[in-house]
Amino acid sequence: MVEKQDSLLDIEQEIKSYPNLTVLWNRACKEFAYKSAFSNMGSTLTYAELDETAQHLAAYLQHHTDLEPGDRIAIQLPNVLQYPVCILAALRAGLVIVNTNPLYTASETIKQFNHAGVKAVIILANNAHMIEDVVPKTSVKTVLITELADLHPFSRRLLLNFIAKYIRKIVPKYKVPGAVHFREALIRGARCSLLPVEQTPEDLAVIQYTVGTTGRPKGAALTHRNLIANVIQLKSRLPDTLRVGEEIAIAPLPVYHIYGFMLNCLVMPLLGAQVVLITNPRDTSGFVNELGRWDFTVFSGINTLFVSLCRHPLFGQLDMTRLKLTLSGGMALTRSVSDEWEALTGCPIYQGYGLTEASPVVAVSYVKGAQFGSVGQPLPLTDVRIVGEQGEALCAGEIGELYVRGPQVMSGYWQDDSAIPDADGWLATGDIARIADDDSLRIVDRKKDIINISGFPVYPNELENIISSHVDIVECAVIGLPDEQSGEVIKVFVVTQNRRLTVKQVRDYCRERLTSYKVPRLVEFRTYLPKSHVGKVLRRTLLDEELAGLQKYRKRL
Numbered sequence: 001m002v003e004k005q006d007s008l009l010d011i012e013q014e015i016k017s018y019p020n021l022t023v024l025w026n027r028a029c030k031e032f033a034y035k036s037a038f039s040n041m042g043s044t045l046t047y048a049e050l051d052e053t054a055q056h057l058a059a060y061l062q063h064h065t066d067l068e069p070g071d072r073i074a075i076q077l078p079n080v081l082q083y084p085v086c087i088l089a090a091l092r093a094g095l096v097i098v099n100t101n102p103l104y105t106a107s108e109t110i111k112q113f114n115h116a117g118v119k120a121v122i123i124l125a126n127n128a129h130m131i132e133d134v135v136p137k138t139s140v141k142t143v144l145i146t147e148l149a150d151l152h153p154f155s156r157r158l159l160l161n162f163i164a165k166y167i168r169k170i171v172p173k174y175k176v177p178g179a180v181h182f183r184e185a186l187i188r189g190a191r192c193s194l195l196p197v198e199q200t201p202e203d204l205a206v207i208q209y210t211v212g213t214t215g216r217p218k219g220a221a222l223t224h225r226n227l228i229a230n231v232i233q234l235k236s237r238l239p240d241t242l243r244v245g246e247e248i249a250i251a252p253l254p255v256y257h258i259y260g261f262m263l264n265c266l267v268m269p270l271l272g273a274q275v276v277l278i279t280n281p282r283d284t285s286g287f288v289n290e291l292g293r294w295d296f297t298v299f300s301g302i303n304t305l306f307v308s309l310c311r312h313p314l315f316g317q318l319d320m321t322r323l324k325l326t327l328s329g330g331m332a333l334t335r336s337v338s339d340e341w342e343a344l345t346g347c348p349i350y351q352g353y354g355l356t357e358a359s360p361v362v363a364v365s366y367v368k369g370a371q372f373g374s375v376g377q378p379l380p381l382t383d384v385r386i387v388g389e390q391g392e393a394l395c396a397g398e399i400g401e402l403y404v405r406g407p408q409v410m411s412g413y414w415q416d417d418s419a420i421p422d423a424d425g426w427l428a429t430g431d432i433a434r435i436a437d438d439d440s441l442r443i444v445d446r447k448k449d450i451i452n453i454s455g456f457p458v459y460p461n462e463l464e465n466i467i468s469s470h471v472d473i474v475e476c477a478v479i480g481l482p483d484e485q486s487g488e489v490i491k492v493f494v495v496t497q498n499r500r501l502t503v504k505q506v507r508d509y510c511r512e513r514l515t516s517y518k519v520p521r522l523v524e525f526r527t528y529l530p531k532s533h534v535g536k537v538l539r540r541t542l543l544d545e546e547l548a549g550l551q552k553y554r555k556r557l
Contacts (some may be wrong), residue, residue: 007236011380015232015407019551020199020224024092024231024270026051029088035245039159040081040277043152047272050085053151053186057089059170060189064180065120065142069094069197072207073120073142074113075256076100078129079277082182083152083255084265086122094197095120097206098219099256101533113138115383116207116219116414122146122182126164128174135176146182147171148279201225207414208258210356219414220258220356227406230359231266233379238271239366241324242298245272249298250291252281257534259329260358263300273298281535284308288315295322299347304535306337306349307475316344321345327364329354331536332461334441335372336469351375353443355429357420359408362429363441374440380407385426386435399444402433408458432459449539451480452487453517458539460466460539463492463520466513467506472498477529478520479543481550493542495529 018024025315029051037047067556073095075086088099098116101108102124113121113134120142123131128145135143149160165171197508206225207219249268253260255277264275276294279289288309301309306328309315323345328338329352342348353375354360363383365376378384383405387396394400405425412420421427432444451458460478467476474495480488494506502524510519528543 008380010401011232011236015229018224018228018232019201019204020091020203021227021266022088022197022199024228024266025088025091028269028272032245032269035272035275037269038081038084038275040079040279041149041152043081043156044274045081045085045148045151046293047269048231050088052125054085054088054092055194056186056189057085058092058189059192059194060185061089061093061095061096061120062109062195064185064188067093067095067120067142069199070204071097071120072096072098072099072118072470073117073122073286074098074116074118074140076102076104076109076121077146077256078102078121078124079251079255079260079279080146080148081122081277082122082146083277084269084275085151086349087265090199091205092194092200094199096204099206099208099258099261101254101256103533105132106130109134109320110137112217113140116209120144124148125171125174128176128179129172131179132174132176141178143176143489144182145174145176145179150182159212172537182273188489189263199224201228206261208261208356210258218416220410221412221414222359222410226359226408226410227266228261229381230262230361230379231270233381233406233408234262234267234361235270236380237364237366237376242271246554247271247298247324248294249271249273249275249300250294250296251275252278252287252301253330253534257330258356259354259534260300262360268298279307284312285314288312288318291315295319296356297322297324298327298357299323299325300327300329302535303333303337304326304475304531304537306333306341309313310337310340310344311474320345320347325366326350328351330534332445332465334465338372338464353431353441355431357410357427357429358404358406359410361408362404362406362541365440373442374436375443377438377440378404379406382408384435384441386433387428396435396437399432399434400427401447402431402441402443403427404429451478453480453490456485456517458490458518463510463514463518466496467492467510467520470506470509472496472501473506473522475529475537477537477539477542479539479546480521481543481546489522490518491524491546492520493524493526493529495526501525 028049033048036044037050122144125147147161149157205224206222251264268275325349326349328349352364354362363375363378385403386400388400403426409427430447445461463478477493483489506523530538
């Protein structure tokens with residue numbers, strides 16, 4: 001559907017009504033003060049409690065550290081109650097947030113911290129031993145260390161932290177000179193007054209690292225305006241069935257990833273929703289048990305997460321009659337998973353598309369009965385176009401690289417003077433797509449992942465969607481390997497629960513459904529596929545492994 005002009009004006013006005021993210025959070029904390037805000041591991045913070053705790057932490061950062069507005073602070077935590085508190089505190093102190101994967105090694109952390117110029121870090125005690133090696137090699141001067149249950153009620157806090165440290169033994173010994181415990185910082189901050197900080201819409205709010213359109217890690221510099229615009233754009237597309245102050249959203253995706261950050265730490269608070277943070281969604285049994293405790297109405301995930309849940313024997317027994325909205329993003333959704341989820345939950349999965357450089361959402365489909373594979377129409381105020389190999393504009397229905405322009409698109413990468421986006425604000429996404437007659441987008445594949453078979457393009461997403469529909473195949477990944485005769489050959493990696501499934505059966509299944517040059521020549525069975533921290537299958541890792549193997553083989557000849 002095309003937004004009416006007055007509705008676009010309303011959206012623009014609402015974006016302007018929030019000069020910065022602090023105002024957005026402050027309004028939510030005031031309007032929904034006594035409603036539940038975030039829950040984790042059996043405990044809940046109301047918006048009022050979140051407000052007060054963040055105020056104490058922000059005051060500590062202002063009065064007990066040498067941090068100044070504009071300095072970078074890394075939040076290196078999993079999904080725990082401290083995360084939203086740290087976000088709001090950092091914003092109120094005028095700091096720039098650097099969301100950081102808590103699973104990073106010391107060398108990865110050092111590289112990111114030095115590039116971003118990080119001066120402070122908030123880290124979980126479970127990973128504090130790693131930060132010992134990081135601090136001397138970076139500009140970090142302030143280290144706050146928190147334990148898993150630091151924001152839980154007193155007795156529960158003592159019990160859970162004791163179990164983590166002494167029973168499960170998941171907190172290695174560490175020694176970080178000058179580090180301050182998170183709760184000590186809150187106590188000190190409670191004795192200080194929070195000083196107001198001026199923040200304009202164009203001020204930097206978040207540096208979000210991504211391999212994005214460049215193939216190597218870069219920091220997308222996202223301003224307050226970028227993120228606020230995307231919040232309001234996305235809110236305008238939410239289904240009418242959602243009610244302000246009444247929704248319960250399950251948040252299994254890490255908040256340090258832009259998808260989880262935007263949806264669960266910006267959009268949901270604006271709606272006064274209660275967000276249930278899942279610390280370890282890879283523990284599928286524990287995750288399913290947690291789901292059974294909630295009458296949740298909103299669920300966000302990616303294809304691999306939906307697979308693991310649908311395959312769990314107890315998931316289908318949950319009462320999900322209140323589930324109104326399921327969102328998928330981050331990677332292609334396969335039809336078999338989409339169908340199975342809807343059959344088990346009664347709620348269809350709506351697909352969205354975005355990238356970190358666009359804060360991240362570009363398009364999303366909430367249209368009931370939307371065709372599978374469509375990621376919906378671009379968000380309001382968002383322009384898209386399809387560009388051919390020679391830079392020419394392509395028409396509806398033609399396949400080419402997707403370019404995006406809008407208020408949510410970053411102005412550039414941190415500490416990088418390359419012209420991305422270009423002078424007219426267009427961002428080349430690196431994704432191959434087409435625009436349908438109804439203006440909806442269909443993402444075909446990543447440009448870098450396209451396989452060339454004797455001059456014919458083959459899209460891994462298409463093959464994975466078809467192959468994964470086999471009843472015995474849990475998930476799969478398709479890559480192209482160099483070949484002297486045809487340029488490349490197709491190899492598929494298959495995860496199956498049926499040990500009797502053969503290579504021939506997989507290839508025969510493909511022959512029945514694919515034209516001959518798309519049938520994988522090589523099939524390899526694996527017990528698991530390499531995945532990113534959010535669960536996205538890493539084709540590049542599989543390709544690198546295969547190329548390394550080929551190189552070793554050639555050396556032996």
